[in-house]
Amino acid sequence: MMNQQQNQSQGQQMMNESDYLNVILSDLKRTVREYTTATTESACPVVRRMFTDLTNSTLRLQGELFQVMEQNKMYTAPSPAPRQMIDKEIQTAQQDHQQAHQMSQQHGMQSGAFYHQNNVSNHTSNVQNPYT
Amino acid sequence: MNNMQMKPLSGKELDYIADSLSNENMLIKLYATARSVSANAQISQVIDQHLQVHEQHTHQMIEMLKQHQQMAPTQSH
Numbered sequence: 409m410m411n412q413q414q415n416q417s418q419g420q421q422m423m424n425e426s427d428y429l430n431v432i433l434s435d436l437k438r439t440v441r442e443y444t445t446a447t448t449e450s451a452c453p454v455v456r457r458m459f460t461d462l463t464n465s466t467l468r469l470q471g472e473l474f475q476v477m478e479q480n481k482m483y484t485a486p487s488p489a490p491r492q493m494i495d496k497e498i499q500t501a502q503q504d505h506q507q508a509h510q511m512s513q514q515h516g517m518q519s520g521a522f523y524h525q526n527n528v529s530n531h532t533s534n535v536q537n538p539y540t
Numbered sequence: 541m542n543n544m545q546m547k548p549l550s551g552k553e554l555d556y557i558a559d560s561l562s563n564e565n566m567l568i569k570l571y572a573t574a575r576s577v578s579a580n581a582q583i584s585q586v587i588d589q590h591l592q593v594h595e596q597h598t599h600q601m602i603e604m605l606k607q608h609q610q611m612a613p614t615q616s617h
Contacts, residue, residue, distance in 0.1 A: 425583065428574035435570060439563045446556035452547040455557075458604050462560070462597055469590050476586050 426482040429473065433483075436470040549608040557601050564598045 423431075443463040450456035477483040549557075568591060575587045 423577075425574060425578050425580065428570065428577065429583070432567065432570050432574060435563070435567055439560075439567065442556070442559060442563060446553075446560060449556065450553055451550055452553065452608075453544045454546045454607070455549065455553050455604060457544065458600060459556070462600065465593060465597065469593060472586065473590070476583060480580060480583065 426477075429477055429482060433470065433473055433477065436466060436473060440466045440470060546607065546611065548611040548613070549605075554605075557605060561598060561601055564594050564601075568594050568598075 440463060443459055443466055447456055447459040447463055450459055474483065478485060571587050571591050571594065575584060575591070578584045578587060
């Protein structure tokens with residue numbers, strides 16, 4: 409009885425594996441943000457390249473840790489968004505984009521200096537493991 | 541960007557590198573603590589791999605500081 413109580417109180421005081429991993433996951437997120445800011449604030453191209461690489465590397469670590477935690481039931485995944493909400497979002501996005509597109513074309517014609525050119529390359533499949 | 545000409549390190553860049561080194565150190569300590577309580581083989585393996593990457597990050601930044609060392613102006617006051 410005494411031992412059980414001691415174990416319980418110890419259990420309450422100590423962080424377990426899952427707690428530590430959650431702390432690390434948050435710290436990885438924060439570190440990614442700081443690396444991104446550092447990248448945009450770098451004037452030296454060599455430093456900028458290093459911070460870009462560190463951002464990507466840390467993003468990979470964060471994704472990998474998240475996956476392992478999810479597999480081991482240490483992270484509750486958010487519930488899926490309903491189909492209706494996605495439909496609505498697509499509709500709004502298409503309308504908004506059409507407006508922006510029209511505006512960019514109008515301005516292009518007025519100034520004569522710009523004409524619309526696709527600046528986004530063809531969308532490649534993103535179904536591979538995004539964390540490698 | 542092919543023309544990667546090195547510029548002297550700005551004070552801002554130095555601050556970001558110093559903060560980032562401190563972040564990496566904290567992560568190494570956190571991972572080491574998690575490693576010591578981990579009972580799961582898969583997780584222990586991931587922790588070991590990640591620890592190595594964080595060591596590399598630290599070395600990368602120290603090397604960057606060394607590369608810029610010679611270009612830095614010496615204090616004149």
